[in-house]
Amino acid sequence: MGRIRVRLKDVAEATGYSVNTVSLVLRGSSRLPLKTRDLILKEAERQNYVPNQLARSLILQSTKMVGLVLTDIMNPTITKTARSIELDLAKAGYGVMFASSDNELANEKRALNHLQSSQVDGILIYPTNRNEISHIQNIAKSGYPILMLSDIPDAGLDVVAIDDIKGAHIAVSHLIEQGHKQITILDGAKDLGNSDKYDGSFAAAEDAGLPSSALQIVDPEGHGAIHGFAAMQKAWALTPRPTAIFASTDSLAIGAARWCRENDLRIPQDVAIVGFDNTEAAEFCSTPLTTINYDSEDVSIHAVERIISCIESDNMSGDTTITLIEPNLVIRESS
Amino acid sequence: MGRIRVRLKDVAEATGYSVNTVSLVLRGSSRLPLKTRDLILKEAERQNYVPNQLARSLILQSTKMVGLVLTDIMNPTITKTARSIELDLAKAGYGVMFASSDNELANEKRALNHLQSSQVDGILIYPTNRNEISHIQNIAKSGYPILMLSDIPDAGLDVVAIDDIKGAHIAVSHLIEQGHKQITILDGAKDLGNSDKYDGSFAAAEDAGLPSSALQIVDPEGHGAIHGFAAMQKAWALTPRPTAIFASTDSLAIGAARWCRENDLRIPQDVAIVGFDNTEAAEFCSTPLTTINYDSEDVSIHAVERIISCIESDNMSGDTTITLIEPNLVIRESS
DNA sequence: TTGAAAGCGCTAACAC
DNA sequence: GTGTTAGCGCTTTCAA
Numbered sequence: 001m002g003r004i005r006v007r008l009k010d011v012a013e014a015t016g017y018s019v020n021t022v023s024l025v026l027r028g029s030s031r032l033p034l035k036t037r038d039l040i041l042k043e044a045e046r047q048n049y050v051p052n053q054l055a056r057s058l059i060l061q062s063t064k065m066v067g068l069v070l071t072d073i074m075n076p077t078i079t080k081t082a083r084s085i086e087l088d089l090a091k092a093g094y095g096v097m098f099a100s101s102d103n104e105l106a107n108e109k110r111a112l113n114h115l116q117s118s119q120v121d122g123i124l125i126y127p128t129n130r131n132e133i134s135h136i137q138n139i140a141k142s143g144y145p146i147l148m149l150s151d152i153p154d155a156g157l158d159v160v161a162i163d164d165i166k167g168a169h170i171a172v173s174h175l176i177e178q179g180h181k182q183i184t185i186l187d188g189a190k191d192l193g194n195s196d197k198y199d200g201s202f203a204a205a206e207d208a209g210l211p212s213s214a215l216q217i218v219d220p221e222g223h224g225a226i227h228g229f230a231a232m233q234k235a236w237a238l239t240p241r242p243t244a245i246f247a248s249t250d251s252l253a254i255g256a257a258r259w260c261r262e263n264d265l266r267i268p269q270d271v272a273i274v275g276f277d278n279t280e281a282a283e284f285c286s287t288p289l290t291t292i293n294y295d296s297e298d299v300s301i302h303a304v305e306r307i308i309s310c311i312e313s314d315n316m317s318g319d320t321t322i323t324l325i326e327p328n329l330v331i332r333e334s335s
Numbered sequence: 336m337g338r339i340r341v342r343l344k345d346v347a348e349a350t351g352y353s354v355n356t357v358s359l360v361l362r363g364s365s366r367l368p369l370k371t372r373d374l375i376l377k378e379a380e381r382q383n384y385v386p387n388q389l390a391r392s393l394i395l396q397s398t399k400m401v402g403l404v405l406t407d408i409m410n411p412t413i414t415k416t417a418r419s420i421e422l423d424l425a426k427a428g429y430g431v432m433f434a435s436s437d438n439e440l441a442n443e444k445r446a447l448n449h450l451q452s453s454q455v456d457g458i459l460i461y462p463t464n465r466n467e468i469s470h471i472q473n474i475a476k477s478g479y480p481i482l483m484l485s486d487i488p489d490a491g492l493d494v495v496a497i498d499d500i501k502g503a504h505i506a507v508s509h510l511i512e513q514g515h516k517q518i519t520i521l522d523g524a525k526d527l528g529n530s531d532k533y534d535g536s537f538a539a540a541e542d543a544g545l546p547s548s549a550l551q552i553v554d555p556e557g558h559g560a561i562h563g564f565a566a567m568q569k570a571w572a573l574t575p576r577p578t579a580i581f582a583s584t585d586s587l588a589i590g591a592a593r594w595c596r597e598n599d600l601r602i603p604q605d606v607a608i609v610g611f612d613n614t615e616a617a618e619f620c621s622t623p624l625t626t627i628n629y630d631s632e633d634v635s636i637h638a639v640e641r642i643i644s645c646i647e648s649d650n651m652s653g654d655t656t657i658t659l660i661e662p663n664l665v666i667r668e669s670s
Numbered sequence: 671t672t673g674a675a676a677g678c679g680c681t682a683a684c685a686c
Numbered sequence: 687g688t689g690t691t692a693g694c695g696c697t698t699t700c701a702a
Contacts, residue, residue, distance in 0.1 A: 054393045058679085074415065080409065285616075358696070
């Protein structure tokens with residue numbers, strides 16, 4: 001029915017007013033007589049008028065949109081933060097444009113390009129690879145508001161992120177306090193330049209007076225529970241055999257727990273397990289998981305506040321801010 | 336550094352060519368001398384030129400974007416399909432713009448409005464409430480390509496969705512075959528007009544010659560595992576007491592299983608449980624869950640194919656297509 | 671091979 | 687109170 005796209009002009013012609021008047025009314029100007037406003041609003045409604053944001057943004061030089069680049073849309077942790085961010089941005093009058101990199105640098109570059117060409121007013125990004133951030137630095141250098149949701153020290157970029165070092169420190173310290181002296185870390189992020197969880201773990205060992213040999217590393221080569229399952233098998237084959245596992249995500253931890261169960265190992269008597277993220281699954285898996293918890297909303301609030309201040313303040317002073325959110329430990333039955 | 340937004344004009348002025356020539360080169364026209372092309376491409380690169388899609392789409396009358404309205408971004412099932420859709424659309428040269436309704440009608444309306452005003456070329460939507468779809472029908476009637484990802488019979492709208500009736504039928508039939516004669520359904524979607532899982536369940540009972548009293552219903556009043564937990568308590572208090580549970584989502588099933596475990600009920604000896612969706616958690620929860628499985632990719636492929644054909648064919652013949660994807664049963668230890 | 675001019679739908683500055 | 691004009695950054699005729 002009717003033309004697919006209704007324009008201001010269509011409403012203008014139908015009412016006999018000019019495009020300008022219609023535009024004014026539709027944006028809620030109160031300086032026009034009620035009769036005019038009524039007439040125009042009714043006609044716009046009747047024609048199902050929807051404003052064209054493309055044209056609007058082109059003029060206003062602002063889309064009121066923020067781009068959000070996720071590594072993995074299936075990761076419940078990331079999704080949860082994404083949801084918070086969406087809500088907090090909405091409160092501030094901004095929309096979100098999502099893009100996912102799937103942990104591929106090429107996709108990340110494509111996503112950034114796409115967001116920029118869509119003229120989003122700013123970008124939030126979970127970077128894929130911390131060793132390869134020059135393209136992000138370039139964007140920042142050109143004065144484009146961009147903020148990292150993962151800590152990359154010394155990159156000269158704004159950051160709002162979970163303090164992974166502290167989280168790992170808490171997790172490993174907890175295991176050590178429980179008497180464990182041989183702990184395996186399940187984490188494969190080091191190749192991507194993300195060694196925060198290692199650093200925190202080794203710092204915890206050192207603080208407790210343990211040798212660094214107390215910690216061994218197994219790379220699960222993936223993020224799913226299935227990878228945690230396979231990694232646990234490898235961990236159990238290590239010499240010396242670990243008495244505890246610190247998994248860098250709950251998903252890995254749950255997979256590891258599953259391997260233990262299938263191999264008749266008792267948790268935590270034979271192996272203790274600590275995860276990271278406090279997902280819903282951690283609470284409801286076979287042995288409720290001790291894990292590192294943090295408030296997504298905290299990340300969101302700070303990230304949104306910062307990006308909006310970058311967008312709305314013209315003085316790009318060039319100083320960067322690093323905000324780290326402190327995680328905490330949730331003790332359940334697995335440790 | 337330089338100006339925040341580089342335009343064609345900037346590249347044109349720097350090279351001495353006209354805006355037109357630069358535009359031509361940047362779009363890969365081969366009819367220009369290599370020397371000119373080279374010069375212009377180099378300069379565009381140097382200035383970090385990013386095309387302005389807003390202006391481009393305004394002229395082309397197409398954004399090459401499809402809007403996707405999700406009910407709940409935290410639901411792994413929906414996210415999985417969303418991811419497939421994103422990939423399949425990308426293959427066809429389209430981007431996705433996400434929006435979430437959080438199962439609120441007002442949000443859904445706002446999201447649809449926003450997507451339309453962003454000029455997406457078409458919309459895919461998981462509707463919030465099947466009793467309230469007039470706003471969606473209006474959009475469809477105006478000739479805007481829109482497709483439902485959930486089956487709403489007789490709405491006169493295009494649909495690509497999982498066949499929930501069949502899924503429920505398979506699940507309940509399976510329980511009946513196991514000898515169960517008193518089954519409780521955990522599902523609260525009926526108020527939203529989604530009675531497919533009831534219909535399938537009752538059909539299965541009927542087909543097996545059981546009275547409809549064999550099936551009882553408990554509304555979990557939510558979607559999380561925590562709601563399944565509480566609902567199971569209610570289910571266990573029913574008279575006659577059920578020997579089996581059919582939960583409309585895995586999350587509810589996992590919560591229910593947790594209640595059983597905490598109350599020393601053995602699964603499946605004391606209560607059998609069947610879920611729906613085959614999420615990762617279903618496989619790794621305390622008692623691996625029998626559940627209804629389906630291929631997200633199937634939904635995605637059909638949905639993308641259909642929406643693109645609607646977008647690219649001008650003849651809006653008005654005929655609607657309903658495509659239902661057949662689910663299947665995955666038997667694990669909970670039944 | 672290249673440029674000038676018009677216009678996509680909208681807003682803003684300035685008339686009347 | 688309302689209309690006219692210009693212009694956002696781009697593509698697309700049509701000339702030169």
